[in-house]
Amino acid sequence: MARKGENIHKRKDGRWEARIVITINGVKKTKSIYARSYRDVKAKLLHFYADHPMTECQPFRTAADFQATGKTFSQVAEEWFLSNKMNQKASTQLKYHHMFDNHILPAFGNTPVTDIDEYSVNSFLAEKKAKGALFSKGGKTAPLSSSYVRTMGILIRSVISYAVMKNYRNILKAPITMPAEDRKTVDVLSAKDLTNITQLLQEELSGTVVGIAIALNAGLRIGEICALRWSDIDFEARIIHVRHTIVRVKNDAPEYRINGKTAKTKLIVDTPKTKTSLRDIPVNSRLLAILVKAKENSCSDYVISDKSTFLSPRTYEYRYHKFLQNNGITDTNFHVLRHTFSTRCVEADVDIKSLSEMLGHSNVSTTLNIYVHSSMELKRSHLEKLMS
Numbered sequence: 290m291a292r293k294g295e296n297i298h299k300r301k302d303g304r305w306e307a308r309i310v311i312t313i314n315g316v317k318k319t320k321s322i323y324a325r326s327y328r329d330v331k332a333k334l335l336h337f338y339a340d341h342p343m344t345e346c347q348p349f350r351t352a353a354d355f356q357a358t359g360k361t362f363s364q365v366a367e368e369w370f371l372s373n374k375m376n377q378k379a380s381t382q383l384k385y386h387h388m389f390d391n392h393i394l395p396a397f398g399n400t401p402v403t404d405i406d407e408y409s410v411n412s413f414l415a416e417k418k419a420k421g422a423l424f425s426k427g428g429k430t431a432p433l434s435s436s437y438v439r440t441m442g443i444l445i446r447s448v449i450s451y452a453v454m455k456n457y458r459n460i461l462k463a464p465i466t467m468p469a470e471d472r473k474t475v476d477v478l479s480a481k482d483l484t485n486i487t488q489l490l491q492e493e494l495s496g497t498v499v500g501i502a503i504a505l506n507a508g509l510r511i512g513e514i515c516a517l518r519w520s521d522i523d524f525e526a527r528i529i530h531v532r533h534t535i536v537r538v539k540n541d542a543p544e545y546r547i548n549g550k551t552a553k554t555k556l557i558v559d560t561p562k563t564k565t566s567l568r569d570i571p572v573n574s575r576l577l578a579i580l581v582k583a584k585e586n587s588c589s590d591y592v593i594s595d596k597s598t599f600l601s602p603r604t605y606e607y608r609y610h611k612f613l614q615n616n617g618i619t620d621t622n623f624h625v626l627r628h629t630f631s632t633r634c635v636e637a638d639v640d641i642k643s644l645s646e647m648l649g650h651s652n653v654s655t656t657l658n659i660y661v662h663s664s665m666e667l668k669r670s671h672l673e674k675l676m677s
Contacts, residue, residue, distance in 0.1 A: 297330060305330040309337070328454055335453055335460050360457055362405060362448065363398035369451040378562055379538035383554065386539065388441050391423060397445070402452045407463040414442050418468050435468040442467050475659070477629040482618050489616060490579060496593035496600065497608045499583045503529075503592070504626035506576040508634075508648050511602045511623050512536065513566075516558050517592045519584055527572040531649065534561050535602055556601055566649035631656070 297307045307322045307330045322337060324330035366389060374382065396413050397405060418438045422431035446465050452458045478486070483505075490502050500514045509517070512534040521530045540555045561567055572580065583592070594600040606623050613620050627648075634644045645656040 297327065297334075299327075307331070307334045309334070331454055332450065332460075360402050360452075361398065362400050362402045363394055365402045365452045365455075365457060366394070366398075366448045368455070369448045372451070373447075378536075379557075379559065380536035380562065383537060383539045385444060388444060392417060392421065392441055393445060402449070403458045405449065405458075407461045407465055410442070410445055410461075411466045413445075414438055414466070414468065417441065435471045439467045439470070475628045476621060476625050477632050478621065478625060479619065482621075483629065485616065485618055490575075494579075494583050494586055496583075496595055497605070497612050499579060500593040500605060501609065501612070501626060502576055502579045504623070505630055506573055507570045508627050508630040509570075510534065510627065510649075511606060513561070514593060515591070515600050515602050515605055518590050519587065519592060520590070522572070522580060522592070524577070524581065524584075527577055529570045529572055531566065531568050531570065532560065533558050534566070535559075535599060556599075558599060561649065563649070563651055565646075565651045568646060568649050570647050 296309070297305060300306050304323050304325060305327050309320050309322070310317055311320050322330055322333045324333055370382075370385070377385070397409075417433050418435065419432055420430040421433040421438065424431060442465050449458070449461060453460050486501065486505070490498055490505075500511075503509050503514050503517070504511075507529055509529070509531060513531050515535045516533040517529070517531075518533075521532060522528075523530065535556055536559045537554050537556055538559075540553055580592075589596055591599045593605065609623050610620055612618075631644065631648065634647075635641075641653050641656055645653045648656060650656050
């Protein structure tokens with residue numbers, strides 16, 4: 290809600306308007322700034338004040354005009370966390386807590402929020418990109434991925450923006466520089482390994498094999514496969530309803546213990562992180578046959594579990610690697626199966642929109658840029674069409 294004296298109000302069309310008086314060449318004029326929310330219009334207003342010298346804009350906000358709270362970055366970060374908690378899933382909160390506790394707060398926690406500038410933040414992000422990992426390789430501190438460092442930059446920027454909105458400090462004079470995204474080559478199964486795995490899928494009915502079949506024929510993530518129940522599969526309509534995933538969250542129950550010690554985190558069945566991950570995927574004939582046989586021999590409500598509870602993704606991935614090693618198949622990350630599914634769909638001329646929906650992506654560009662990697666043979670066949 291707008292504060293008294295701010296001259297900020299909500300219009301009938303739903304937008305928020307801030308009115309200020311500016312002086313241009315000795316003439317006073319009223320200027321309006323618009324935004325979709327009070328927070329956004331307040332941020333725009335502060336940016337406007339910072340960008341205009343005192344001779345042009347009245348009133349002008351200086352550092353002395355801000356509340357002399359003496360708040361540290363850590364205190365503001367805690368406020369920001371509480372104000373955004375309702376909009377964050379438990380798994381996201383755990384990830385953010387880890388970043389703050391292990392990376393951001395050791396560097397900025399005790400620093401007054403008014404003393405943090407773009408130079409200190411950019412220097413911090415550059416150092417983390419170069420050697421910020423909590424573990425070392427060969428005696429040397431390993432770098433962090435660009436996406437991980439970008440997330441830390443976004444968190445710092447969000448806390449500072451919150452501090453600006455709360456009148457704890459002024460805006461940064463220059464933007465925070467984010468590292469460029471890493472462009473990685475995503476692996477897919479070789480034709481030989483894919484043939485061998487396909488053959489093995491017809492010979493075994495273990496939970497490990499069923500999970501592999503689901504990943505290769507429906508593109509589910511490992512957490513979604515571990516959370517998949519038989520009740521999520523409509524055998525008559527031949528549809529898999531993806532409604533849950535396994536996530537690790539902060540443990541708030543002291544009685545939850547592992548090997549006699551209170552665990553800091555725990556695994557739970559939760560809804561997927563995004564709405565687009567809630568999806569229905571058609572089951573092809575090959576996968577249907579495997580699922581029908583597996584259900585007849587199942588003793589669990591969960592598709593790949595051999596117990597009454599779900600199987601941990603870490604435990605399942607261990608069994609997956611063991612399966613590959615025992616059968617002489619190249620050892621790869623489980624997510625490679627999802628990449629392979631995507632690429633095979635493209636090779637089979639599945640339209641990108643349908644593929645994007647089956648993968649649970651929020652937009653088609655994610656499917657094109659990250660998961661879909663056409664084979665050299667497919668590219669060659671397309672170019673051969675130019676000769677016809």
